[in-house]
Amino acid sequence: MAYQIREDRKPQGRKKLTAERSAYFQLMQQGYSNREACRIVGVSPRPGKVWRNGRHAHKGLAKARPLVYREPSSPGPGRYLRESERIHIADRLREKASVRTIVAELGRSPSTVSREIRRNGTPLRRDGSGWACRPRAARARADACKPCRKPGRIGQNRELRGFIQDRLARRWSPEQICPALRAVFPDRPEMYVTHETLYQALYVQGRGELRWELTRALRTGRVMRRPHRQFYKRQPRMSADMVMISERPAEVADRAVPGRWEGDLIIGKEGKSAIATLVEGSTRYVLLAPLPKDHSAVSTRDALIEAVTSLPQDLKRSLIWDQGSEMAARRAFTIATDIPVYFCAPGSPWQRGSNENTNGLLRQYFPKGTDLSPRSREHLAAVAVELNSRPRKALSWETPAERLQKLLAA
Known part of the structure; x- marks a missing residue:
């Protein structure tokens, strides 16, 4: 690692510790503690905590400081290109490297890299012999194109939602409702759901498929397990x-x-x-x-x-x-x-x-x-x-x- 504590360090005022921050995250990914990574980089432990966790606004601060974006470590190529890989592609294209060379360096499929260049790159010449990429704009465009969550079956089907809400109001459990749907609608598979789907529709309120008040009709509202009594210490009542x-x-x-x-x-x-x-x-x-x-x-x-x-x-x-x-x-x-x-x-x-x-x-x-x-x-x-x-x-x-x-x- 190129960064060590400087013996002749002098007050330099406020400056951006971009290189130190990058080296800090590399050390953290290698298993170093916060204090040890900060010592090697040459900063106090407090900036390391702020880089990792952010900082809330409190008395004496003008505003909060968000945590620094850190690319999650991955043991191998995932399904989607990471931002660091898009930056590498842009840098290598600027150096006029071929697609096969970039593929060998990233360990990706040639079709993955070529599609990334065609979708998010800009041709420098009309014959397509040169390309330039803007990696952060490509990342934003890829995030915008990701498929959104589809509305669930319960949210789309008004008849199904009414049947479920009626049974929940009568204190039926989700496991009792599911076979009843198959019995009442034997020839309509679009009316079949599992009990896990019902629980998701009740508890995941962002989906808004079932009313939150219906959770009161479920069996129990207990949110934690209570400790068992020590039964072997009980005295027999009728021996x-x-x-x-x-x-x-x-x-x-x-x-x-x-x-x-x-x-x-x-x-x-x-x-x-x-x-x-x-x-x-x-x-x-x-x-x-x-x-x-x-x-x-x-x-x-x-x-x-x-x-x-x-x-x-x-x-x-x-x-x-x-x-x-x-x-x-x-x-x-x-x-x-x-x-x-x-x-x-x-x-x-x-x-x-x-x-x-x-x-x-x-x-x-x-x-x-x-x-x-x-x-x-x-x-x-x-x-x-x-x-x-x-x-x-x-x-x-x-x-x-x-x-x-x-x-x-x-």
């Missing part, structure tokens, strides 16, 4: 006479056999009110029971008994619950309904995964921190009907109500 899920008979453990229910509570504001949720494992059919005053063992027992009383006997095989104290009256529940209760292992919510997934769906209707005491039984029944009429991926896009009807008919 006596608990029948664990691993002790179930084989016919009860089979998900293909209907009547395997999974249950849990959705807790309301300040932990005072709650809703008991029951999900059937093979059909994902949902039952909801209100607990407006408290979720004690007696209240939970009575609400569950009332919820399952109308079920056929073939749908009363087992109930899976976590080790919550609300199931302390499980023996009375089993005597009244003839449904045995099995408990999950501590910190193992996947053992009742259908219920966990359904509780996530229900949080769209009952967000955390909501007072659940005003929710009447009729309101919960309407929510359950809406959930049971949604197509589910786990059921090959059938609804839980349709799958349950088939089982009852059989």
Whole structure:
């Protein structure tokens, strides 16, 4: 490197450090740190930071200083000519070098260089024997000619956009909407989109294909992962006479056999009110029971008994619950309904995964921190009907109500 620290350096006033800046970026591309590169070039570390990152306007400065344009390093020729390559072509043409010589120096295809000269060059003679290029004007012209992003299918098709917005307003997920499009429009491929396309139309607001308010209809608005609690430090609440899920008979453990229910509570504001949720494992059919005053063992027992009383006997095989104290009256529940209760292992919510997934769906209707005491039984029944009429991926896009009807008919 030709630039070293000068021992006899004297104050020279403000001057353009063009050569030093170029050498600085070369050293940075070679892996030098900012301080070491600035030491070799002969400047303090602060100008190096400004060259790389720019500088915001603040008190005491007249204006901000943008970062210096730096050509990104590339291991080999990319698809498009870089500005440094266009400058090299212009310099070599000025020196009357042939196209083959320039191609050998750049490592490009001859057709790439010749097209660049024809498109952005200026003939010096009528016979075309001499050319001159303006590399920066050529770069600007090439950027202007790049294809712009096409409007998406959702933005172009008003009927498709209306169908999607209607289903999102009904709290359908994008994965539920996509197969519904194929079912409703079987002979119109222009109406087919993937769920990733729907998410892009919702979140990439620069495209403006779907209204931003519709994102509130998606499952969750969580933007970060919360740390898991250390379940092995929990104290057991009901250690006596608990029948664990691993002790179930084989016919009860089979998900293909209907009547395997999974249950849990959705807790309301300040932990005072709650809703008991029951999900059937093979059909994902949902039952909801209100607990407006408290979720004690007696209240939970009575609400569950009332919820399952109308079920056929073939749908009363087992109930899976976590080790919550609300199931302390499980023996009375089993005597009244003839449904045995099995408990999950501590910190193992996947053992009742259908219920966990359904509780996530229900949080769209009952967000955390909501007072659940005003929710009447009729309101919960309407929510359950809406959930049971949604197509589910786990059921090959059938609804839980349709799958349950088939089982009852059989």
